[in-house]
Amino acid sequence: MGSRWCAALLRVLVLQAAWALAGGQVRYSVAEEAKAGTVVGRLSQDLGLEAGEAEARRLRLVAQGRRASVELSGASGALLVSSRLDREELCGKSAPCALRLEVLLERPLRVFHVELEVTDINDNAPIFPAARKNLSLSENSPPGFRFPLEGASDGDIGANAQLSYTLSPSEHFSLDLQKSNERNLVPELVLTKSLDRETIPVHRLVLTASDGGRPSLTGTMELVISVLDANDNPPQCNQSVYKVQLPENATEGTLIMRVNATDPDEGSNSEVKFTATSFIPPSGREVISVNPKTGEIHLTGALDFEEVSVFDFRIEARDHGTPPLSGHCSVELEVLDVNDNAPEVRVTSLSVPVAEDAAVGTVVAVLSVSDRDSGANGRVRCWVWPASPFGVEATFSGSYSLVLREALDRERVSEYEVEVRAEDGGAPALRASRGLRVPVSDVNDNAPAFAQAVYTVLARENNAAGAELARLWARDPDEAGNGRVSYSLWEGGAGALSPSSWSGAAGGGWRPASSYVSVDAESGRVWALQPLDYEELQVLQFEVRAVDAGEPPLSGNATVQLFVLDENDNAPALLPPPAGSAAEAGGAAAEAAAAGWGSGTLWAWAAWGAPAGQVVAKIRAVDADSGYNAWLRYELREARPKGPFRVGLYSGEVSTARPLDEADGARHTLLIVVRDHGEPARSATATLSVSLLEAAEAALAAAAGSSSSSSSSWRAAPGAETGPSGASAATNVWLVVAICAVSSLFLLAVVLYAAARWAPRAAVLSAPGPTTLVCASEVGSWSYSQRHSRSLCVADGAAKSDLMVFSPNFPPPPPGAAPKDPQPEPSALLHTVSADPLLAFSLSLPPLPSLPRPLCSSLFSLYGGSAPAACGQRNFG
Structure with a gap:
């Protein structure tokens, strides 16, 4: 306090000195907020008045506006503070703050100007525009975001008005001061850490402004920072699982429960809508409904404990934010059985x-x-x-x-x-x-099972590639994968014997069934991969495996026997006459073929006066088909009726129909048609030229044909002449030998026939090639294939007289040829055998390679049969 008065006094002295220098103007200085009665200055002394003179001459102030805050003491002539001086009120922010006073002195009247400077003291604290400042920041505002603040003001001037700012401690905000000019600082609020409205929705900070006075005065402003909501929180149910029980006799409209969900967001971000989803069983949608606003679950249908005891469903709580977020909870509604006191x-x-x-x-x-x-x-x-x-x-x-x-x-x-x-x-x-x-x-305890262990499939030859041959189905009573069956061709039990293996041809042998058929894995359909050819394949046996998808997989097999049915797709083919054929007719006829006989003429000789029934020639033909389609018949197309020759319907032997005489002419041309029994029938045509010779010439021709059989099969020049004595001698010798041989063989045949008659009926005589059974309906008989079959089964029981065995018309196999892997004969193809003694005789004979061909031919003629195609072999033609 003393120092302040010393400073005031010093200012008074300075003003007085200045007044003296200025020519009578008095200057005083007084600090604002001085107490009433404080002496500002001794005005009477400063004006040079003597003691008592100020009162005598009536020294006074002229009252002007704000000057009422000072007064002049009439007795002492001192200038005093009469009321509170407030520099800020008097001068505001102006500096310096000077009050101009007028002093009157009477007798004589004089006017003095007094300048009173009101000095500033730090009596004003910094003041903010408002005691509270409300701010709003989004909770997703990034760190570093700045928010300018309005600074405080201080009524003082100078150092007392120089402000500094501080912010109350906060982990989310800091204060940064920016200079707007050389005198003022602008505070900025800086976000230093991300906000979370759900954690702290409102931040309250205090901004303090301090001036430069001594002591310093401060002013504060409360910063209320409201964190604006962002939809960053999904609704949360107060329970993750709600379990509720409801008696089955609850009426419709019953309040089952209420789901509560809260969203820490606000506004539309916290408005929740409820929906029910994922009903188990789905029938729950018909008996349960959820109020979308309140979350109340009501019963909308009748409950039946015996039908459904538990309803499981989910409640989805979704807010209205952008984008909307959702929360879920589960509800288990257990239906209670109702039975009073039961x-x-x-x-x-x-x-x-x-x-x-x-x-x-x-x-x-x-x-x-x-x-x-x-x-x-x-x-x-x-x-x-x-x-x-x-x-x-x-x-x-x-x-x-x-x-x-x-x-x-x-x-x-x-x-x-x-x-x-x-x-x-x-x-x-x-x-x-x-x-x-x-x-x-289910467990995989059942293997796929076919309805049949063996399937018999009939397929006609020449079928289209890709044609469906059969459809197999295996039943697996298991379910799902354990009962899902896939089919495959099992190569381990499949194959077919190629006919080339029977003939010993190169490349013959077993061929895999997969080269003929395929099996669809899903449907079990059996498809043909290529057209089937009966002449190549008659029976194809393979196995189809059915495997389920269980773990481990189980399987079952079925055998498929595919029988190829013959179609009449091959016409009869004429065979060349065998070597030494002149001897086969017992000297009665000779057969010849010119080069290229297939398109030419067959030649034969007959003696004049030959009796009716004399065999002149034999037409040999073969059909590549089988059974009924290969059963051939021979027809003679005569240019004139009642010609001298006829042909055997099924034997192909051309014989005289009546005794020949000179009226018949020296040469006859016969047109013979060979026709099979197929539908439609196929045919071939042979031309036979028969020359009539004298008996001696015919015998010589026969002898010449027999002697040249090793080097030439046929003679192309009819009418060749030989000596009559040589021909007669040769004929007599052969007749004697033939009579003896026939008598001996006849006795042997009777013995063998009796032995075969009473022998066990299960014996099988076989030769290479599979057997096919065909019923010849036209003639009411059974026959074997004329192509490959050499097998005859004799079974118990009476023999049938309508059974016919047709031997093939193929030439004999080449020497040394043997089947590589003959097929086993079927167990029961034929059960009866013809009672023809010639057939039994021919089947029981051992190979006769040493018999001369004329003797062999004569032997078979005796029994009314035709000469075999190659005497001395088991496979007679």
Whole structure:
């Protein structure tokens, strides 16, 4: 305080000196806020007045506006502070603040100007525009975001008005001062850490402004920073799982429960809408509804405990933010069985489905049985119906286990409806029941099984590639993957024997069935990969494997026997005459063919006067087809009726129809048509030229043909002449030998026939090649294929006289040729055999390579048969 007065005094002195220098103007200085009565200056002395002179001459101030805050003492002539001086009120922010006073002195009248400077003291604290500043920042504002603040003001001047700012401690905000000019600082609020409205919705900070006075004065402003919400929080249910029970007799409209969900966001971001989804079972949508605004769950349909005991569904709580967020919770609605004072049966735990290989004693469900009654009415006994394959075992009071008592078989029963019954001890007793559905899960315990172990499939040859031959189906009573069957051709049990292997041709042998057929993996259809040719393949046997998709997979096999049915796709083909054919006719006829005989003429000789029935020639033909399609018949097309020759319908032997005489001419040309029995029939034509010779010439021609058989098969020049004595001698010799041989062989044939007649009927005579059984309906007989068959089965029982065996017209196989892998003959192709003694004789004969061909021909002519194509071999033509 003393120092202040010293400073004031010093200023007065300075003003006085200045007044003296200025020519009478007095200057004073007084600090603002000086107390009333404070002497500003001795004005009378400073004006040079003597003591008492100021009062005598009436020294006074002229009152002007704000000058009322000072007064002049009339007795002492001192200038005093009369009221509070406020520099800020008098001068505001102007500096310096000077008050101009007028002093009057009478007798004589003089006017003095007094300048009073009001000096500033730090009496004003910084003042903010408002005591509270409300700010709003989004919670997703990034760190570093700046928010300019309005600074404080100070009524003082100079150092007393120089302000500095500080901010209350905060981990989210800091203060940065920016200079707007040389005198003022502008504070800026800086975000240093991300905001979270849900954690701190409002931040309250204090901004303090301090001036430069001594002591310093401060002013504060409260910063209320409201964090604006962003939709960064999904609604949250107050429970993750709601479990509620509802009696089955609850009426429609019953409030089941209310789901509560909160969203820490605000505004539309916190407005929640409820929806129900994922109903198990789906029928829950018909009996349960949810209020989208309140979350109240109401019953909208009737409940049935026996039908559905538990409804599971989810509640989705979605806000209205952008983008909307959602939360979920689960609701388990358990339907309680209602039966007044009756036992209650509840399923505590249910372990289904039950595997069909589950062990006996497996616990399927844990049951809780209770009764609201007490005493005898509350004593409950429990059992299961039907009694098998499940049973009830008591574990402890009120708890039972549903256990497996018998082995299960899903293929027999795939699901069980079990009813647990409870009966109390009341009178009359009341009962309650609880139905359980126990499905049986499948295990792969059944292999795929075909309806037949062997499938017989008939397919006509020349079928189109890709044609469906058959469809196989295997049943697997398992389900899903265990019962899903795929089919494949099993090469281990499949194959076909190529006919080239029978003839010893190169490249013959077994061929895989996969080269002929394929099996569709899904449908089991058997497709042909190529057109089938009966002449190449008659029987194809293979196995189809059916495999399920179980783990481990099981499989089953079926054998497919594919029989190719012959089509009449081959016309008869004429065969060249064999070597030495002149001897086969017993000297009665000779056969010849010129070069290129297939398109030329066959030649034969006959003697004049030959009797009726004399064999002149034999037409040999073969049909590549089989059975009925290969059964050939021979027809003679005569230019004139009742010609001298005829042809055997099935033997092809050309013989005289009547005795020949000179009127018939020296040469005859015969047109012979060979026709099969197919539909439509196919045919071939042969031209035979028969020359009539004298008996001696015919014999010589026959002898010449026999002697040249080793080097030439036929003679192309008819009418060749030989000596008559040589021909007669040769004929006599052969006749004697033939008579002896025929007599001996006849006796041998009778013995062998008797032995074959009474021998066991299961013997099989076979030669290379598979056998095909064909019924020749036109002639009412059975025949074997003329192409490959050499097998005849003799079975017990009487022989049938209508059985015919047609030997093939193929030439004999080359020497040394043997089948590589002959097929086993079918077990029962023929069960009867012809009683023809010639047939039995021919089958029982051993090979006769040493017999001369004329003798062989004469021997067969004796029995009314035709000469074989190659005497000395088992396979007669």
